[in-house]
Amino acid sequence: MDKATRPYIICHMVPSVDGRIVTKGWKLPGSGLAEYESTAQTFRADAWIIGRVSMEPYAGKTRIPARKTREPIPRTDFIAxxxxDSYAIALDPSGKLTWKSGSIDEEHVITVLTEKVSDDYLAFLQSKGVSYxxxxxxxxxxxxxxxKLRKDFGIKKLLLEGGGKINGSFLAADLIDELSLLFAPVADGSIGTPSLFDAKEGxxxxxxxxxxxxxxxxxxxxWVRYKVKRG
Structure with missing residues (x-):
């Protein structure tokens, strides 16, 4: 894919020295999170993207009302x-996030769906001012x-801060241009917990x-940074 038609994508993460990314139990000092945020800010990215589970604390919880009308909603993109001028993006294929508003700290929310989501859910997103x-x-x-993120929102630089499966999916699709890894001084030693990239078995x-x-x-x-080689 021509990179001019999509954002420049930087995967920015805090792994252990053995590549694990579940930080619970590491007992990192508060300065660790501060370092992550300060290094992320240096990129001056237009947006950040994570998965549904990671986005849940930001989205909040509310009720999705049933519509009074039965008229179907077309499966076309909606820009609220x-x-x-900056965006928080969630990958939520099944439409499970119950947004309280269409913004997170003044960043406009964009959620990425599949067409199998319900009309009630689409109407709910529109009512909350969430673009999809x-x-x-x-x-x-x-x-x-x-x-679409480049064409419809003008996003030129995107921070990928997902879990292992999401990062792995971007890696498999050859959509990562740069890795920004802030290694924590921890040897995790676990088996079966998410790593930086969990694309597939084998x-x-x-x-x-x-x-x-x-x-x-x-x-x-x-803090270690790599470019992904191509060609």
Whole structure:
């Protein structure tokens, strides 16, 4: 895919030295989160994207009312009225997030769905001022999604901050341009917990990387940046 038709995508994460990303139990100091946020801000990204489970605390909980009308809602993208210049994006194929509003800290919310979501849910999103994009009929086509983000919202730089499966899906689709890894001074040692990239069982979609930056940060953290090699 021509990169001019999609955002430049940076996967920014805090893994352990053995590549695990579930931080519960690591006992990281508050400075660890501060380092993550401060390094993320240096990218001056237009948007950040995560999955449904990670987005739930931001979305909140509310009731989805049943519509009074039976008129079907077309499966076309919806761009809510907003004046934001940065975006919070959720991958929510089945439409399970119950948004309290269409913004998170002044960032406009975009949710990415499949066409199998209900009309009640689409009407709910419209009422909350949440923009939505369709990424496929029953499964998300990430190439299509990121092209829409560039075309419809002008997003040129996107931070990917997902779980192992989402990051792995972007890796498999060859949509990651850069890795930004803020290694925590922790050896996790667990088996079966998510790692940076969990694309599929067996042999994965290996990508060659080129190191271009390495910097010691507070709290014995190490910030390492790679470009993904192509061609």
């Amino acid at each position: 009225k907003h004046d934001a 994009l369709f990424g496929g009929k029953t499964e998300l086509n990430l190439e299509r999604v990121v092209q 042999k994965g979609p290996a990508r060659q990387l080129k190191l271009f930056s390495m910097e010691k940060r507070k709290g014995d953290m190490l």
